[in-house]
Amino acid sequence: MIVDDIFDLVSYHIHEEAHIKVNHDICQSCIHRACTFMCPARCYQWNPENSRIDFAYEACLECGTCLLVCDKGALDWNYPKGGFGVRFRLT
Amino acid sequence: MKAYDTIVVGAGPAGTTAALIMAQKGLKVLLLERGDVPGAKNMFGGMLPNSPVLDEFLPGFWEQAPWERHVVKRILTITGDTSATSIVFESQNFDHQPYNGYTLFRPHFDKWYAEKARQFGVTLITGCLVEDLLIKGKTVTGIRVGKDEVKAPMVVLCDGALSLLARKAGFCEQPKPSEMALGVKALFFLKEEEINERFNLVRRQGVTQEFLGCTEGIRGGGFIYTQTETLSVGLVFHLDSLKQSGIAPYDVFQRFLASDPLQKTLRGARLMEYSAHVLPEGGYGAVQRLFSDGVLLAGDAAGLCYTNGLNQEGMNLAITSGLFAGETVVDALETGDFSARVLAQYGNRLKESFVLKDMKTFEKTVDLMHNDRLFSVYPKLIGTIMEQIYRSDGKPRKKFGRLGWDAVKEALPLKQAILDLIKGGKSLA
Numbered sequence: 174m175i176v177d178d179i180f181d182l183v184s185y186h187i188h189e190e191a192h193i194k195v196n197h198d199i200c201q202s203c204i205h206r207a208c209t210f211m212c213p214a215r216c217y218q219w220n221p222e223n224s225r226i227d228f229a230y231e232a233c234l235e236c237g238t239c240l241l242v243c244d245k246g247a248l249d250w251n252y253p254k255g256g257f258g259v260r261f262r263l264t
Numbered sequence: 265m266k267a268y269d270t271i272v273v274g275a276g277p278a279g280t281t282a283a284l285i286m287a288q289k290g291l292k293v294l295l296l297e298r299g300d301v302p303g304a305k306n307m308f309g310g311m312l313p314n315s316p317v318l319d320e321f322l323p324g325f326w327e328q329a330p331w332e333r334h335v336v337k338r339i340l341t342i343t344g345d346t347s348a349t350s351i352v353f354e355s356q357n358f359d360h361q362p363y364n365g366y367t368l369f370r371p372h373f374d375k376w377y378a379e380k381a382r383q384f385g386v387t388l389i390t391g392c393l394v395e396d397l398l399i400k401g402k403t404v405t406g407i408r409v410g411k412d413e414v415k416a417p418m419v420v421l422c423d424g425a426l427s428l429l430a431r432k433a434g435f436c437e438q439p440k441p442s443e444m445a446l447g448v449k450a451l452f453f454l455k456e457e458e459i460n461e462r463f464n465l466v467r468r469q470g471v472t473q474e475f476l477g478c479t480e481g482i483r484g485g486g487f488i489y490t491q492t493e494t495l496s497v498g499l500v501f502h503l504d505s506l507k508q509s510g511i512a513p514y515d516v517f518q519r520f521l522a523s524d525p526l527q528k529t530l531r532g533a534r535l536m537e538y539s540a541h542v543l544p545e546g547g548y549g550a551v552q553r554l555f556s557d558g559v560l561l562a563g564d565a566a567g568l569c570y571t572n573g574l575n576q577e578g579m580n581l582a583i584t585s586g587l588f589a590g591e592t593v594v595d596a597l598e599t600g601d602f603s604a605r606v607l608a609q610y611g612n613r614l615k616e617s618f619v620l621k622d623m624k625t626f627e628k629t630v631d632l633m634h635n636d637r638l639f640s641v642y643p644k645l646i647g648t649i650m651e652q653i654y655r656s657d658g659k660p661r662k663k664f665g666r667l668g669w670d671a672v673k674e675a676l677p678l679k680q681a682i683l684d685l686i687k688g689g690k691s692l693a
């Protein structure tokens with residue numbers, strides 16, 4: 174599946190610091206966890222073992238979906254620092 | 265740091281157009297882009313519809329700009345479970361200059377375009393993320409990048425569909441999921457001759473193909489755009505509808521790519537790149553603030569993007585709004601008045617031009633596009649009717665009217681179908 178091969182298909186210049194910060198306390202009150210299925214880069218996954226969202230920013234396409242569908246305001250959402258993040262080659 | 269007359273945030277089609285126009289008129293312009301090259305962050309279907317203004321301020325634009333194919337053919341394909349019904353429109357009038365639409369790669373186009381602006385004296389800084397607007401009272405007075413502050417009498421915000429800066433400054437609300445869509449796209453390599461053969465094209469002719477009914481009941485659609493030796497293939501989903509579905513966009517996309525019509529088109533094609541971005545989908549009603557004291561918004565940042573089901577326009581609206589924004593700043597600088605009162609000229613020019621006129625014309629179409637049945641019941645119904653028309657099975661045929669009537673009655677309550685027809689008719693006719 175495409176999203177499994179995202180690091181082969183998309184070029185990134187990954188910053189050492191995450192540009193989006195997830196407030197896990199707020200996430201606890203979320204009932205839909207839309208970020209876990211709507212993120213087109215699959216950056217958010219529900220971890221049933223510790224009952225929290227695992228967030229990996231590295232594959233982020235900076236599309237904005239998570240920001241718009243998170244109705245709890247759990248995300249401190251910023252673009253990566255200048256020159257970092259996704260770097261589309263052709264598309 | 266040298267003093268600038270204007271700071272433009274975002275070197276996409278809106279920002280670069282605004283910057284270029286202002287530089288042509290002798291203004292000192294700073295153009296800031298967060299990508300390490302212009303276009304590195306931009307995602308697009310896509311086709312740039314013909315924009316006559318480009319040739320006016322950059323004569324010979326299309327001879328120089330890096331585009332891929334000129335679009336002569338538009339296909340609308342309505343997919344059922346096991347069928348596809350297509351309407352193919354092809355015009356010889358679209359096969360000579362000025363062409364009606366162009367496919368292109370944004371990292372190539374935006375980079376070239378920003379370089380043009382630089383040649384007119386724009387100071388372009390890439391890899392530069394503007395984090396905040398400087399605001400004094402209610403007036404925007406500049407921008408902040410890290411610890412550095414740059415002041416200017418005017419700021420033009422062309423920072424894309426999310427427009428974080430306008431939101432942070434409190435000019436706009438965060439767009440609602442019902443007003444935004446998510447586009448996911450894959451780029452496939454396929455030899456030029458193969459593309460020409462599969463779509464029946466010659467020379468640099470190109471085609472766009474839109475798909476309806478391929479999104480598993482989620483409001484949205486699919487697309488294929490032909491570049492010289494690549495195909496852009498993707499899906500667009502209304503965010504509220506995708507959220508409600510509980511389905512992952514890449515799962516629907518994978519099944520779309522595996523569907524019969526796509527398999528044939530993509531046979532032997534090699535996957536090269538994947539991308540995704542949100543886009544404004546709320547139409548005229550979702551256009552928020554276009555200007556405030558010391559600041560103008562253009563392109564996606566202003567919500568200037570729409571579809572009426574057959575036309576999908578954004579990049580031409582971005583370019584034209586960037587032009588008006590640039591010209592408005594030039595006028596404001598002459599009078600020395602940067603208040604919203606003077607900048608209102610920008611809103612008026614958009615309203616008088618095709619940009620907001622078209623969006624207004626199709627204002628009600630947004631409601632039609634939010635009708636779930638358009639993406640589930642109706643595409644299937646069309647497949648059922650077409651298959652019954654063509655099927656030969658030794659049984660007597662019905663007249664087409666009767667056949668259609670029966671199929672509609674079976675698919676949904678008749679009252680509903682009539683209401684949808686009236687509403688649809690009103691929004692488009």
